[in-house]
Amino acid sequence: xxxxxxxxxxxxxxxxxxxxxxxxxxxxxxxxxxxxxxxxxxxxxxxxxxxxxxxxxxxxxxxxxxxxxxxxxxxxxxxxxxxxxxxxxxxxxxxxxxxxxxxxxxxxxxxxxxxxxxxxxxxxxxxxxxxxxxxxxxxxxxxxx
DNA sequence: GCCAACGTTGGC
DNA sequence: GCCAACGTTGGC
Numbered sequence: 001x002x003x004x005x006x007x008x009x010x011x012x013x014x015x016x017x018x019x020x021x022x023x024x025x026x027x028x029x030x031x032x033x034x035x036x037x038x039x040x041x042x043x044x045x046x047x048x049x050x051x052x053x054x055x056x057x058x059x060x061x062x063x064x065x066x067x068x069x070x071x072x073x074x075x076x077x078x079x080x081x082x083x084x085x086x087x088x089x090x091x092x093x094x095x096x097x098x099x100x101x102x103x104x105x106x107x108x109x110x111x112x113x114x115x116x117x118x119x120x121x122x123x124x125x126x127x128x129x130x131x132x133x134x135x136x137x138x139x140x141x142x143x144x145x
Numbered sequence: 146g147c148c149a150a151c152g153t154t155g156g157c
Numbered sequence: 158g159c160c161a162a163c164g165t166t167g168g169c
Contacts (some may be wrong), residue, residue, distance in 0.1 A: 009167085032165095033152075054167060098168080117151060117166050 003044035003123040004039065005112060006064060006086065015051050015061045018088045023083045025087030029075040029121070036120035040084045041070040049086065050123065050131065052112070059095040060131055064088055092135035107120060 008014070014033040018026060026130060030035055041067045079145075095111035101107045107130060111121040 007167090011161075035152090115151085116168065119166085 002042070002044070003125060003128040004043065004047060004066075005052055005121050005123050006049050006059070007052045007054050007112075007119045007121075009055050010053045010057055011055070015053065015088070015091070018051060018062070018064065018086070019091070021087065021088055023067075025085045027074060027085050028083045031071045031073070031083055031119060032076075032081060033103050033119060035118055037080075037082055039120045041082060043069060043084050045069060047139060048089070048128075049126075051088070057095070058098040060087055060101075060135065061092055061095045063090045063092070063137070066126045090137060092137060094134070094136045096131050100134060101131070104130070 002081045012030075013026075028040065029090050031040065045066060045068075047066040048058045049064050049066070051064050052060050064086040066084050068087055070082045070084055072079065073081040098112070101110060102113055107113065107127060110123070111118055115121070
């Protein structure tokens with residue numbers, strides 16, 4: 001079981017829209033970057049990810065779960081592009097801002113900090129636990145089914 | 146709205 | 158296969 005981070009502009013696809021989809025979830029479509037696509041191809045059912053709002057928010061706002069492994073992106077005719085499906089699992093009681101993340105020594109190596117442009121990225125178990133704690137998520141690394 | 150960083154494209 | 162040009166992303 002691995003951890004990830006999905007980045008979205010709230011204007012394009014917001015956490016609220018994700019929540020509104022419920023357990024049906026939604027394709028994480030529109031990724032046109034090989035690195036990001038390759039990470040999605042590595043994802044397994046039940047993997048968890050942070051939902052990050054870029055631009056106006058710049059904060060981790062929720063947790064999603066992978067509910068379909070990599071498949072062709074329905075929004076592209078180009079067979080190169082795949083994506084997974086995710087569903088909203090839990091909102092962060094307190095969103096964790098980019099500023100707060102950057103302020104922490106133990107999160108300095110996060111991809112979010114180091115390569116801000118990558119839209120789908122891996123998160124270590126340590127980083128996951130720290131951000132869950134910062135966000136006020138009780139369950140942390142387990143039990144969010 | 147600007148600009149830096151980065152990825153992709155296309156000419157050679 | 159290199160590299161310049163260009164487009165896009167995202168923080169500020």
